[in-house]
Amino acid sequence: MNTNYEHIKVIGFDADDTLWVNETYFRDAELAIAKLMAPYETANTIDQELFKKEIENLPLYGYGIKGFVLSMVEMAIEISNNTVSNKTISSILDIGKDMLNKPVELLDGVEETLKTLSKSHRLILITKGDLLDQERKMEKSNLTQYFHHVEVLSDKKEANYSRLLEHLNIKASQFLMVGNSLKSDILPLVNIGANAIHVPFHTTWLHEQVSEEETYKKEYQTITGLTELKKILNQHLIQS
Structure with missing residues (x-):
């Protein structure tokens, strides 16, 4: 499994259950x-x-x-x-x-991680769902300042990601996606030649669950939380 992220220039983050509770x-x-x-x-x-x-x-x-x-x-x-x-x-x-009307409850270490990584990488937010609701949550989160781009997709399949990366002129090999859903945030990126890190949430919608067969021999890393992500990438960060 490739855990050398020295070549990564852009990091994408899922929103719901990766940055905040949903x-x-x-x-x-x-x-x-x-x-x-x-x-x-x-x-x-x-x-x-x-x-x-x-x-x-x-x-x-x-x-x-x-x-x-x-x-x-x-x-x-x-x-x-x-x-x-x-x-x-x-x-x-x-x-x-x-x-x-629920408040936006950030998960542990989210803002600290984004603040640190935004100094050395280009960060983008890639989420799916209702545009108005996602914009509302983004505004309430106070995290907008850390992202170069925010994209709300109708779905998160390989074609959706490929079009987005092409539109933003991002090479798949230099892109790292971070998210809680294997089905939506991890496997589609691995399948198009990008990098992915899985950050599991304690509960997953049935529609987002995948089988062991679907993940067999797929190269991605799993971490317990975003604070661990900062440690993994720390050796490549520009020290402030």
């Missing part, structure tokens, strides 16, 4: 809607049906809280056989609004 709020929302819809189905069935609806709606709504809320509403209508009350629908919308 997935935890979705898990809380799933628990909340399970309670709301308890008169109609078991919590396990509600969770399964909601996931099916989310995947079904991804081509229409994309990623993010707003699409998630629409999927919750559709799921509630379907499992209740169109009998769910207006009050319950209103409560579902409130769950979504509460998610959108």
Whole structure:
């Protein structure tokens, strides 16, 4: 495995669950809607049906809280056989609004790491989801100053990354992506000849999980947190 990053000139960072907490709020929302819809189905069935609806709606709504809320509403209508009350629908919308109004909680060592690495590397933020929501979180995070470029993608597949790197005139061999999702942040970059470091978050959406077969013989490094990233790259940093 190549752990020599001396050639790296640009570092890309995922946002949700790499820089700040995100997935935890979705898990809380799933628990909340399970309670709301308890008169109609078991919590396990509600969770399964909601996931099916989310995947079904991804081509229409994309990623993010707003699409998630629409999927919750559709799921509630379907499992209740169109009998769910207006009050319950209103409560579902409130769950979504509460998610959108959550404070931005930075993960350990994020700002310190970005501040240090921005002195020696060109940093870019690469995230996916709802543009307005991601812009809101970016503004609340107070991290904008450390990034040369911010990109909100509709999806994170090999073609999306290739187009972005070409647009920004970045060679894949000189690019390092850092993120929590093997499916979205790591494997696509490895497959196009870039470098990647995986920083796992304690919970992962089912849609973002990958099998051992998918990661077999893929070259990437795994670290426990962003403070470790700073140590790994420290030997190549310009000392201030």
